[in-house]
Amino acid sequence: MTAPTSSVITLHINGEPHTLTVDHRTTLLDALRERLGLTGTKKGCDHGQCGACTVLLDGRRALACLQLAVATEGRAVTTVEGVADGDRLHPVQQAFLELDGYQCGYCTPGQICSALAVLEEHAAGWPSAVTADLRPEAGPPALTDDEIRERMSGNLCRCAAYPAIVRAVARAAQERPGESGTVAA
Amino acid sequence: MTTATTPPRPATGAVGTSHIRLEGRDKVTGAARYAADFPADGLAHGWIVVSTVARGRIRSVADTPVLAMPGVLAVLHHGNAPRLKEDFSGTFGPDATTQILQHDRVPHAGWPVALVVAETPEQAREAAESLTVTYATEPHDVDFRPGHPAAYTPEARPVRPAAAEKGDVEAELAASDVVVDARYTTAEEHHNPMEPHAALAHWDGGRLDVVDTTQGAHATAQDLARLFGLDPAAVRLRSEHVGGGFGCKAQVRAHLVLAVMAATLLARPVRVALTRAQTFTLIGHRSATAQRVRLGAGADGRLRALEHTALSATSTVQEFVETSAAYGRSLYDARGHRTVDSVVPLDIPTPTYMRAPGEAPGSFALECALDELAERCGIDPIVLRGRNEPAVGPVSGLPFAGRRLLDCFAEGARRFGWDGRDPRPGVRRDGRWLVGTGTAAATFFAGAFPATASATAHPDGTFTVRIAAADIGTGARTALTQLAAEALEVTPGRVRLLIADSDFGAAWVAGGSMGTRSWGWAVTLAARDLRERLALGGGVPADGLTVRSDTTQAVGALAARERHSYGAQFAEVAVDPGTGEIRVRRMLGVFAAGRIVNPLTARSQLTGGMIWGLSMALHEEAVRDTASGTLVNADLAGYHIAAHADVPAVEADWLDDPDPEDPVGIKGIGEIGAVGSAAAIANAVWHATGVRHRNLPIRPDRVLTAERDRAGHR
Amino acid sequence: MREFHYRRPARVSDALALLGTDPGARPLAGGTNLVDLMKTGVERPALLVDLRDLPLDRIEATPDGGLRIGATATNSDLAAHPDVRRRYPALAQAVLAGASGQVRIMATVGGNLLQRTRCGYFTAPATTTACNKRAPGSGCAAIAGEHRNHAVLGATEHCVAVHPSDMAVALTAFDATVTYETADGTGELPLAGLYRPVGGTPHLETALPTGALITGVVLPPAPVAAASRYRKVRERASYAFAIGSLAAALDVRDGTVRDVRLAFGAVASHPWRARRAERALTGGPADATAFAAAADAELAAARPLPHNGHKLPLLRTLAVAVLTELAQEAAR
Structure with missing residues (x-):
């Protein structure tokens, strides 16, 4: 059998379609970085163990290093390059910037994409491992610092900017439209 | 060149006020480019093949079938690689770890034995994985243990001698009312910057143009030129953004050597990036340590004897000594004072500097021993420090250039709520948790190395300052801009600061907490000189007015002093003795660390260091399989660094710490946060549980085993 | 690759x-x-x-009050599902205790059950170390090497690796059944029967027929599961595999155990249903003494290696602590 080991696919990234031939071995991460010039998404471990390559797939966070490019066809990808609205930073980005939610900056794109998704997941009522009352009737848990820490734990930061990252996510959470019930304890 | 010692004039409010990072916008939008992010026309990709055996010789490298694989351009190995300078000595001295593909010896598992270069990374990877290398294996020894017969104390070390001694330790111990004799171990640790090493090399018009991830563009370029026997002027190396360093990016590493080799042979751009697994064997690490501390004191806690001996491991390739025992030499006095570092060569990768080298493990042992002494004497640990404050350097006899250690403790105790602490261990419960608090001192040497900088005035009233500094996350780019603005007496917005380019001239690396201090000095001198020239009038020519600084003379003229930063570390922990879980509930560090240029980024750096201490205390440990000589947890799922959920509220603050004699007054804050913080946590674990955990990391199984042993002794 | x-x-x-x-x-x-x-x-x-x-990603209630979970339903959808949170809270907790948010969103229920061990000798790249799971017949390097987090129950001299799943521990406690299809038709296996005993063939991990595809997991109705909990102990507070874990459910009336479910994680090559402990408890008093005795009865079969004996007091603590919590909550 001589079936191909590459495919022509169209990737939808930050609202733009990109048609390219990908080697099946190519991860979404490498396709973004090596083929499409979108190097904002970082390779920290290449094994799903650090979160530096976090992107949004159909609005949900995913690890681009474990996502094969060929398997991404038909899905909408948002990378850190697509988070800001033109020159206007997203509130999450603005909070990271102003509160120094980083040091070397290498894990930052992943932290930011993850934070965006955390706010969405929380708004959707998803519980976490530190949510005391799982019953759906209990409603979304208050987005405490402990909730943020647990939900962001898939994003390692070797500079250990964790305290400032948590502050940045908490601030962005409070700035969400209609936000009133969050607790920054 | 001026060596002005006038105190800086804060004309612009630039220094000492918070500024968001100049490159911050690029970092939050993904625009900041790191070494592996640079494109190049005709880029080829190198993939390193490392040895699977721990010791032996390479018998064969079956490159022929691999060369026939799709896209493969070259297979480099010891049989065909370009020759390097055998007797290479670089910024940090002789370094035989640079001798990549120069011989058939395999000194440890994970040593580079080949480079496969191909058109795409996927092709390079599969080809590299397909390369068969055979070995004549030899018996190996990777078993680090106290009492190893091959251990020795290095004789001549220019910086930090391996041994220092005064008085008669044995006699003083014999005369002491209270003696603490305790052994401590720390685990092998790996830097694991989030950015794995990568380099892009190509020849451009007779010059070697390199993008690397390095803590010092100039130093690395010089070392690279020396290693390849090139004219130093023929090498340009840049590292605009660096994704963390912590000591592992200050030297020429395998990825860089191999990228240059391949780019030279293929005459096209080549990128070589390390995999995360390769970073566990190719970039250095912090050795495990086995330490013993003997303290003798009067009943009042005043030290009569201080002996600290430490053993670390090095490789058979290059000696590197983790100088843990040197930690106490400037900190605590005793009539009998003996500190000795020893090392044992094993068939393991060569260790290197890692954030607070020596101080991190050394402070763990000594600051825990002090806590044990306080317990034995029935004295509060802070009071104990107060009774042991030396007037001059205990070993050097030199005066201190400022020493606000006790002020740090006082301020920290006040803010942490230390006063009134019940000293009894194991008595505070919060549900399933036992709760305790601990403290420790911290100190780090404040040195300086020569640097050069240039400052250019432009006709439009703006300025450009150039220095081969590196911003590895420290905030150096922003801090240096603030310093330049201050010296120029303009707002920071009028200063464009360019860094991380070897063409900007000699400059020290981002290391030893001496980066911003050393560069800031050069930047300040150049900027001040430029301002003085502009003040003479005459206007700025169309192509600008440039002055250069070189601090060699000024650094050399600095009076000999015990010059250090200090800190007091506090931690509160909760321990579940039934499950072994430990949670750090809060940490506080109060520091006296010279002039703080940018409070916003300084706080980040200090708390980051403190969290390194947390991570060292509870999580980090490379586990080596003695049978194979390999690590069994060489990835970020197995080698744990603290994650978000492990890190509580961590607070850092500082006291004014002026040094009128010092022309810059900056002491550096990259490492002090990581000193003493592990000890504070370990001391808090004792206070919580009543068990002294002298082996790091304090894992759940160690807590559980200690509880079982304690139950067995009842 | x-x-x-x-x-x-x-x-x-x-x-x-x-x-x-x-x-x-x-x-x-x-x-x-x-x-x-x-x-x-x-x-x-x-x-x-x-x-x-494939249309295998649905999570839906079954007519008898159980739950059918499609094989490609993601971990995060499972954990967020109202019926899971309400009726099988330990399952939601187990899923949430696993990996990271990103991984849970990508990972699926079928894949979770079939994931391979995280034993460092198995996963190490280009290693020369022995691993019967990776290279049958090569031996097991962990037994004489690093095995702090390895099995204390059901292991053999051929393999001491543990199954890393949290989700499967809770599913095991709730008597889940795995459904599959082959070209010849459909089939099902109790989850407890999905994993083969280690024996001398640790590379043969499941009892699925060749070419079979897991299509889903069926949870039978289990009123006891409404009062259930999952506790996991690991070397980090999050994003780490378990040293030991426990899924427990308890139905207590008037101080007497009417129904109880217990399963341990990170102790064996598969989730370990603690049936001996369940039998010891059923019909007896719901107090700490009984819980400890039941845990000890289960763990009597444990054969710890030189460096993983700490798992036994850990599991005992977890069993007593979690069952005590559940009993106290039932009494309220």
């Missing part, structure tokens, strides 16, 4: 045809384990059959 072919069928029958014809074919779901292992060279598939387009 080796070159491979890739197909994304839209129907289960097409997927089965692809999986059945090529012995080198592997199903690809979230990829969080498979792609990782392809990079380390442990897995070298010739063909990936992407299950993404």
Whole structure:
């Protein structure tokens, strides 16, 4: 059998379609970085163990290093390059910037994409491992610092900017439209 | 060149006020480019093949079938690689770890034995994985243990001698009312910057143009030129953004050597990036340590004897000594004072500097021993420090250039709520948790190395300052801009600061907490000189007015002093003795660390260091399989660094710490946060549980085993 | 990573045809384990059959009050599902205790059950160390080497690796059944029967027929599960595999245990249903003494290695603590 080991696919990234031939071995991460010039998404471990390559797939966070490019066809990808609205930073980005939610900056794109998704997941009522009352009737848990820490734990930061990252996510959470019930304890 | 010692004039409010990072916008939008992010026309990709055996010789490298694989351009190995300078000595001295593909010896598992270069990374990877290398294996020894017969104390070390001694330790111990004799171990640790090493090399018009991830563009370029026997002027190396360093990016590493080799042979751009697994064997690490501390004191806690001996491991390739025992030499006095570092060569990768080298493990042992002494004497640990404050350097006899250690403790105790602490261990419960608090001192040497900088005035009233500094996350780019603005007496917005380019001239690396201090000095001198020239009038020519600084003379003229930063570390922990879980509930560090240029980024750096201490205390440990000589947890799922959920509220603050004699007054804050913080946590674990955990990391199984042993002794 | 072919069928029958014809074919779901292992060279598939387009991602109540979970439902959808949170809270907790938010969103229920061990000797890239699971007949390096987090129950001299799943521990406690299809039709296995005993063939991990595709998991109705909890102890507070874990459910009336479910994680090559402990408890008093005695009864069969004996007091603590909490909550 001589079936191909590459495919022509169209990737939808930050609202733009990109048609390219990908080697099946190519991860979404490498396709973004090596083929499409979108190097904002970082390779920290290449094994799903650090979160530096976090992107949004159909609005949900995913690890681009474990996502094969060929398997991404038909899905909408948002990378850190697509988070800001033109020159206007997203509130999450603005909070990271102003509160120094980083040091070397290498894990930052992943932290930011993850934070965006955390706010969405929380708004959707998803519980976490530190949510005391799982019953759906209990409603979304208050987005405490402990909730943020647990939900962001898939994003390692070797500079250990964790305290400032948590502050940045908490601030962005409070700035969400209609936000009133969050607790920054 | 001026060596002005006038105190800086804060004309612009630039220094000492918070500024968001100049490159911050690029970092939050993904625009900041790191070494592996640079494109190049005709880029080829190198993939390193490392040895699977721990010791032996390479018998064969079956490159022929691999060369026939799709896209493969070259297979480099010891049989065909370009020759390097055998007797290479670089910024940090002789370094035989640079001798990549120069011989058939395999000194440890994970040593580079080949480079496969191909058109795409996927092709390079599969080809590299397909390369068969055979070995004549030899018996190996990777078993680090106290009492190893091959251990020795290095004789001549220019910086930090391996041994220092005064008085008669044995006699003083014999005369002491209270003696603490305790052994401590720390685990092998790996830097694991989030950015794995990568380099892009190509020849451009007779010059070697390199993008690397390095803590010092100039130093690395010089070392690279020396290693390849090139004219130093023929090498340009840049590292605009660096994704963390912590000591592992200050030297020429395998990825860089191999990228240059391949780019030279293929005459096209080549990128070589390390995999995360390769970073566990190719970039250095912090050795495990086995330490013993003997303290003798009067009943009042005043030290009569201080002996600290430490053993670390090095490789058979290059000696590197983790100088843990040197930690106490400037900190605590005793009539009998003996500190000795020893090392044992094993068939393991060569260790290197890692954030607070020596101080991190050394402070763990000594600051825990002090806590044990306080317990034995029935004295509060802070009071104990107060009774042991030396007037001059205990070993050097030199005066201190400022020493606000006790002020740090006082301020920290006040803010942490230390006063009134019940000293009894194991008595505070919060549900399933036992709760305790601990403290420790911290100190780090404040040195300086020569640097050069240039400052250019432009006709439009703006300025450009150039220095081969590196911003590895420290905030150096922003801090240096603030310093330049201050010296120029303009707002920071009028200063464009360019860094991380070897063409900007000699400059020290981002290391030893001496980066911003050393560069800031050069930047300040150049900027001040430029301002003085502009003040003479005459206007700025169309192509600008440039002055250069070189601090060699000024650094050399600095009076000999015990010059250090200090800190007091506090931690509160909760321990579940039934499950072994430990949670750090809060940490506080109060520091006296010279002039703080940018409070916003300084706080980040200090708390980051403190969290390194947390991570060292509870999580980090490379586990080596003695049978194979390999690590069994060489990835970020197995080698744990603290994650978000492990890190509580961590607070850092500082006291004014002026040094009128010092022309810059900056002491550096990259490492002090990581000193003493592990000890504070370990001391808090004792206070919580009543068990002294002298082996790091304090894992759940160690807590559980200690509880079982304690139950067995009842 | 080796070159491979890739197909994304839209129907289960097409997927089965692809999986059945090529012995080198592997199903690809979230990829969080498979792609990782392809990079380390442990897995070298010739063909990936992407299950993404198959209609297997639903989570729905069964008429009898149980739950049917599609094989490609993601971990995060499972944990967020109202019925799971309400009726099987330990399952939601177990899922949430696993990996990271990103991994849970990608990973699927079927893949979770089939994930491979995280034993460092198994996952190490290009290693020369022995591993009977990776290279049958090569031996087990962990027994004389690093085995702090390895099995204390059910292991043999051929393999001491543990199954890393949290989810499967809770599913085991609740008597889940795995449904599958082959080209010949459908079948099912109790989850407890999905995993083969280690014996001398640790590389043969499941009892699924060759070419079978897991289509889902069925949870029978279990009123006891409404009062259930999952506790996990690990070397980090999050994003780490377990040292030991426990899924427990307890039905207490008037101080007497009417129904109880217990399963341990990270102790064996599969989730360990603690039936001996359950039997010891059922019909007896719901107090700490009884809970400890039951845990000890279960753990009497444990054969710890030199460096993992700490798991026994840990599991005992977990059993007593979690059952006590559940009993106290029932009394309120």
